């Protein structure tokens with residue numbers, strides 16, 4: 001069990017752009033997750049009533065006056081949550097969830113115990129098949145291959161945004177990759193820095209992108225942002241060298257923690273001895 005785990009609390013951070021329809025039920029569900037004592041919504045320049053609906057539902061709300069993208073909203077949320085950490089108490093775990101989960105958001109609860117108990121530094125939700133989803137696995141495949149090439153880990157759902165992580169892990173992964181590249185970049189950075197990542201099945205429903213024009217435009221933006229996050233890391237040589245990799249990728253499955261470096265390469269928890277860099281600054285490469 002992680003030191004101080006019994007008293008450790010969780011901040012739920014919800015990036016939200018034009019989510020007035022679903023944000024209230026998502027917040028109510030998030031408040032019911034054990035250990036959660038702060039639900040924070042970052043209204044990312046919404047043109048609808050998201051901020052007021054969220055406040056009425058009991059969340060702490062901060063707002064970007066202009067839309068800055070999901071990754072920026074996550075960074076803002078984490079900063080505001082840090083201001084609310086209590087001196088002398090363990091720093092809150094961060095549980096990032098999307099605003100469109102509605103009442104199923106409570107099903108992200110299984111992401112917390114592995115991190116609270118020190119079995120993983122970051123957990124990632126694996127969703128069941130979503131009604132109406134129209135993707136063909138192109139962006140997912142790009143992200144999965146890139147993570148696998150950089151770290152040896154082949155996640156089931158590399159784009160999943162429902163993630164619980166320690167403050168230490170989050171700080172290591174910042175600045176985050178822009179926009180829709182955030183999940184892919186974060187996973188690579190955490191594994192390269194020596195942290196342990198675990199996928200956890202969660203019975204969630206979200207507003208899946210259909211196979212229509214809006215869905216294809218969304219996937220186009222996802223593809224662009226994932227490709228930028230990946231190329232920024234390739235340029236910097238952010239990877240775990242194949243000869244230093246630990247866990248056998250053939251044994252990977254949701255529910256099993258993954259650590260990219262072999263035991264011999266790791267000096268202490270979370271510190272890879274010859275990691276090419278525990279922090280990636282994408283600022284100059286990504287737009």
Ligand SMILES: O=c1ccn([C@@H]2O[C@H](COP(=O)(O)OP(=O)(O)O)[C@@H](O)[C@H]2O)c(=O)[nH]1
Pocket residue numbers: 014015016017018019044067068069070073097098099100161206207208209
């Ligand atoms: O510019 C944006 C776009 C999206 N979002 C939020 O990011 C989350 C994920 O977005 P979405 O559900 O549209 O994407 P998906 O996960 O389905 O690809 C949601 O809570 C959005 O409201 C955001 O904060 N800023």
Ligand SMILES: O=C(O)[C@@H](COP(=O)(O)O)O[C@H]1O[C@H](CO)[C@@H](O)[C@H](O)[C@H]1O
Pocket residue numbers: 133134135136137138139140141157158159160161209219222
């Ligand atoms: O929009 C989608 O259908 C995919 C991305 O498109 P692809 O099907 O990979 O071309 O991404 C969504 O599905 C993922 C699950 O595989 C989720 O993890 C993503 O959050 C979601 O955007």
